Amino acid sequence: MVKILNIREVTKPIASDIRNAYIDFSKMTISLVAIVTDTVRDGKRVVGYGFNSNGRYGQGGLIRERFAPRILEADSRSLLDESGSNLDPDRIWNTMMRNEKPGGHGERSVAVGTIDMAVWDATAKIAGKPLFRLLAERHGLEPDPRVFVYAAGGYYYPGKGTDALCAEMQSYLDRGYSAVKIKIGGASIDDDRERIEAVLRRIGHAQLCVDANGRFDLETAIAYAKMLRHYPLFWYEEAGDPLDFQLQATLAEFYPRPMATGENLFSHQDARNLLRYGGMRSDRDYLQFDCALSYGLCEYQRTLEAVKAAGWSPRRCIPHGGHQMSLNIAAGLGLGGNESYPDLFQPYGGFPDSVRVENSLITMPDLPGIGFEGKSDLYAVMRELAE
Numbered sequence: 001m002v003k004i005l006n007i008r009e010v011t012k013p014i015a016s017d018i019r020n021a022y023i024d025f026s027k028m029t030i031s032l033v034a035i036v037t038d039t040v041r042d043g044k045r046v047v048g049y050g051f052n053s054n055g056r057y058g059q060g061g062l063i064r065e066r067f068a069p070r071i072l073e074a075d076s077r078s079l080l081d082e083s084g085s086n087l088d089p090d091r092i093w094n095t096m097m098r099n100e101k102p103g104g105h106g107e108r109s110v111a112v113g114t115i116d117m118a119v120w121d122a123t124a125k126i127a128g129k130p131l132f133r134l135l136a137e138r139h140g141l142e143p144d145p146r147v148f149v150y151a152a153g154g155y156y157y158p159g160k161g162t163d164a165l166c167a168e169m170q171s172y173l174d175r176g177y178s179a180v181k182i183k184i185g186g187a188s189i190d191d192d193r194e195r196i197e198a199v200l201r202r203i204g205h206a207q208l209c210v211d212a213n214g215r216f217d218l219e220t221a222i223a224y225a226k227m228l229r230h231y232p233l234f235w236y237e238e239a240g241d242p243l244d245f246q247l248q249a250t251l252a253e254f255y256p257r258p259m260a261t262g263e264n265l266f267s268h269q270d271a272r273n274l275l276r277y278g279g280m281r282s283d284r285d286y287l288q289f290d291c292a293l294s295y296g297l298c299e300y301q302r303t304l305e306a307v308k309a310a311g312w313s314p315r316r317c318i319p320h321g322g323h324q325m326s327l328n329i330a331a332g333l334g335l336g337g338n339e340s341y342p343d344l345f346q347p348y349g350g351f352p353d354s355v356r357v358e359n360s361l362i363t364m365p366d367l368p369g370i371g372f373e374g375k376s377d378l379y380a381v382m383r384e385l386a387e
């Protein structure tokens, strides 16, 4: 019988001097969690690891005071699958959410998502499989270890001009990406137009996404749409407030090319509302829900059900966040790809050391669990917490 012995959390800085249209990252933190089990695989104790995605802060208070104690206080048999030989992520999720009212998700969804990541890592390690293979098996799907990734960057920072922006984009192309993203909305519309034109000239046939980080009111969002629609952009991301579905729906009248949003919707109910009321178009738009901010993979599977029920393909989901958890979901459940931040949020984001990007595709290595052990700088930080 598997037993969870301990759940540890530490809040770490991932500060940098970048900013998008809404926030700067100079005080950004992250929660790292280790779930220590009594089970041994390949001569090593199984420890599951998780962390929250960038953009929301560490959740040490909620994790230590509320969600980890509920798991540790539960009868350990109640956290296992029928056979008793592995953890049951859904049962653990239900245990964490005991005595939580519906709605008003706040940032508890980040705390739960962080623990959920560690639970799935441990579960796949105990099963002796990469998470993407375990997921595909559970859903009766054929896994595809090749995943599309694009390079997100193009932030504003002090003293950075158009030349530096273009050099940054060129460095992503040099590292194998053929799709890149820059921020907009943190400068005037004329400055942003110049940035976009300069980057398009530099990247040639590669694809460009632009991201406003929810900054615009309707009038500004439309003004940008009228400017942006003259360029062959891959997508126009998060124009207005994440919960302003009417703005998103109205914008579609002014922007015929693909749009993307969803990284700040934290439950399957919120995702379903976007699909019901946001005017998103299933033949061209993209959905960016990030499991590590929105109650984890147990909830993300419900979100995918809502996506399918609304007539969308999972291929239109390209999650925010750039972590290996979403890479596993993409490879296992047939998503359209994943975000990646080649130069930011290290050591948490990115790929195992052996992985190379070619034509904006990576191939998942066959590592048990989520694959954190294959990324040496990340695993060094994780081991510090567990040992």
Ligand SMILES: [Mg+2]
Binding pocket: 211, 213, 237, 238, 263, 320
């Ligand atoms: Mg974004």
